[in-house]
Amino acid sequence: MHTFFKTTVLTALVSMLCTSVSADEWKLAKDEDGVKVYTRSVEGSKYKAYRGVVTIKATPERIEQLQEDTTNSCKWLYRCQQLKVLKHQGQDSWTYMRIEMPWPVAARDVVLHIKTEQAGTGGFIRYLKGEPTYTPPADGYVRVSSFEGKWQVLPKAAGTVEVTYEAQSEPGGSIPSWLANSFVVDAPFNTLQGLRKAAESR
Template sequence: QALQEDVAGACAWIHECKTQKLLKHEGDQSWTYTQFNTPWPVTPRDSVLHVTTVKGADGSLTRNLKEEPTYIPEEKGFVRVAKVEGFWKLVPKGDNTEVTYQVHTEPGGSVPAMVANKFVVDAPFNTLKGLRERAEKN
């Protein structure tokens, strides 16, 4: 949970994250801005997410992710990700935490199929791997 709440620091373990910042935090809601690295010839992407945190009676924590592409003006040199829907779910299991990460993204603009397909596989795997490595260090 602490690793996810460190919005700028989380960029170190999120796949192809170039930079990330917290735009606003209000109660159980926050808005984040992220810029992503992309391979040539794809124009770099950015996204604005509305994150709603829900605490379960079982000690679980769910962070629901929803795009808000018009929350801030578009940045020059980036294509704004038009659609993001997903969640992180953290469930305590004794001394461990079960982590589920599910997200559907439509990157917008032109992305060659080979690049898109590689990202679909690499992004969740590398993000979860990075989170685990960081959590085990702490």
């Protein structure tokens, strides 16, 4: 019995430690206007991952509708210059996006394979994975060489949803450190602000 008690306590302590370490991986970089942005370093990369979280007065269906409207979603996606669907197959789709950059940095383009899964709570998760060789890069654009991310939309109380946007990428070419550091905060912050405005403006 004594051994069982010690084992239980040890297991609980290890669990608490692991949870603490996991929580410390993400560091709060911005908390403004109801949007929280976290960043963390990624082993083997000089570019940080980012995570943005916001609560929106909307249903999961409304968010899904806005995301699938590629013509208008480019208006609230940060620095989106062009967005179009290349292929749609079941719960999978492939999209092409052009991303404008401040001078003198070259604009980027990226092909994303998006897989949508329904969450048990009535929400959904979209997993994003870059496929840089799916199409040739366009003239005047640098192809994003790697991209991993996800959208998570979960219903909450009183007709709201919690939206999480998370990603990490290797943008290809050369990016000044000041731009890289600002992008990982500005991208989720402005994107989620724009999505919330679009979702709540009807």
